[in-house]
Amino acid sequence: MSQHQLALLKQYDPQAIADYYRYRPWEALWRSLRIIFSFLGWLLAILLDQWTGQVEKSKLKRASKLREILTKLGPTFIKVGQALSTRPDLIRKDFLEELVKLQDQLPPFDNAIAFRIIEKQLDRTVEEIYQEISPQPVAAASLGQVYKARLRDNGDMVAVKVQRPNLKPILTLDLYLMRLGAKWLAPWLPLNLGHDLTLIVDEFGIKLFEEVDYANEARNAEKFALNFQNNPQVKVPKIYWRYSSDNVLTLEWINGYKLTGTQHLEEAGINTNAIVEIGVTTGLQQLLEFGFFHADPHPGNLFATTDGQMAYIDFGMMDQLDETTKETLVDAVVHLINKDYTDLAKDFVKLGFLTPDIDITPIIPALEDVLGDIMGKSVRDFNFKTVTDRFSELMFEYPFRVPAKFALIIRSVVTQEGLALSVDPNFKIVDIGYPYIARRLLKGESPQLRRRLLEVLFKDGKFQWQRLENMITIARSDGNFDILPTAGLGLQYLMSEEGEFLRRQLLLALIEDDRLHTEEVKRIWELVKDDIKPNQLFNAAMDALANFSRQSAAAFMPAVAALTTEK
Secondary structure (H helix, E strand, C coil): CCHHHHHCCCCCCHHHHHHHHHCCHHHHHHHHHHHHHHHHHHHHHHHHHHHHCCHHHHHHHHHHHHHHHHHHCCHHHHHHHHHHCCCCCCCCHHHHHHHCCCCCCCCCCCHHHHHHHHHHHHCCCHHHHEEEECCCCCEECCCEEEEEEEECCCCCEEEEEEECCCHHHHHHHHHHHHHHHHHHHHHHCCCCCCCCHHHHHHHHHHHHHHHCCHHHHHHHHHHHHHHCCCCCCEECCCECHHHCCCCEEEEECCCCEECCCCHHHHHCCCCHHHHHHHHHHHHHHHHHHHCEEECCCCHHHEEECCCCCEEECCCCCEEECCHHHHHHHHHHHHHHHHCCHHHHHHHHHHHCCCCCCCCCCCHHHHHHHHHHHHHHHCHHHCCHHHHHHHHHHHCCCCCCCCCHHHHHHHHHHHHHHHHHHHHCCCCCHHHHHHHHHHHHHHHCCCHHHHHHHHHHHEECCEECHHHHHHHHHHHHCCCCCCHHHHHHHHHHHHHCCCCHHHHHHHHHHHCHHHCCCHHHHHHHHHHHHHHCCHHHHHHHHHHHHHCCCHHHHHHHHHHHHHHHHHC
16 A cells, blocks of 8 residues: 555555555654654653652643643644543543643644645636635644635635645554554553453544544534524534535635633623523533534634524534433433432443443442532532543542543533633533423423433332422523423323323322322422413413324223222
């Protein structure tokens, strides 16, 4: 395989990469020596700290030096550092905090080279394509740089993203050496992986190759836009396929403001609280509804527009969750709310954080210790950064590992929370997250969500009136939440064949402990009565009854009769 052929490698293929470099050992040798000498002084300094008892005093300095080394070693190692910043199972806490600061930036490469790449990829001269193009890149990252331009054929303002030259040979050489090192070093490293270290390198390589495929990024952008097509609060740039290729991506130019503080947003007349809410809600939708999520929502990839929209750009790092994973995530949230730590431990097994053969018995009290006080003091004090910090302490004591997919999810959620805090220092993710989850559960739009609602509302066969009150209160904290459509959906479900179990349980709950629970019903009515107008109530009831078939009624009445007879 020639160098040219290696540059054309479409997907990460560790065998093809190994075959190429096996016959070019001198290339691997020189790069290996540079990497080794870059880390050697740092490793010796860490050993010296241990011998002299200076570990605690020097840890921040060593963490900062690690970040500098990774930056100097180039694109692959910058991406490695960013990936490791979400792996508390691999990296200790003080290093994690420093790696989070890694900037995806390098000096720009020469304009003449960038323009030659554009002309070669698009088979036209720069003058033929653009009326004007910025003389220098407006942004330069580790994998490419961006120009602002105006298309000649229609006058549209566009962003032109050009990949760094010879990028894949650089990435493949580093990946080859990392994989080789992982194979030889893994037995000597005190890492709690649950699987071969080379698999982590391969997972990283697959995502990195996806990120440098601009055609794949364009498809991701269009899929993301389709998911939010009915949400006017979300802006996704249009892709200009005619002016795009594997190494050049042309997309709509978006005028907006980075989410790096409040002053410039407020000066532009942007409602910062509304932008934060859009960011968190759309983030939850990506994970729990669509399953297709933006895994790199850093300040350079999110903009607030003067129209009050949240604009997403850069769709190179995306991932997809299957239905089972989405459902298990909702399960985990439900079990966390209910403080069911045994079931939460089982969720961690299903999600791949624990292997199926692990005895979860000693892990349950550890989870309760980590999460109990976080959930117990005040739900408003909950934040993901606190949880991930506490979990990082557990990772070395118990056999937790972070699957690659969830490393991306953790990175996405923690980054979005950090962005929100930079805009609003008093931001609490639960102020938006809890109402969103409560609304989704109360609406019960799918059988899976209805089943999870039942899990929340019933414990040990008894109806939890307080939980229902809490959920309604939380859901109503969003001014856009309308209780009537939700009540209508609930009534339809209650009268359906699927709702038979809930009918029986509710009737039992009303007369539980040989008394009518009128006080609980009255409290719930007090919560919702101000939102319910008589004509709306009538219409909602009629809509529900219209969906209530004669067969459902026939099934419903004997159940009522049977219950009253039992009592």
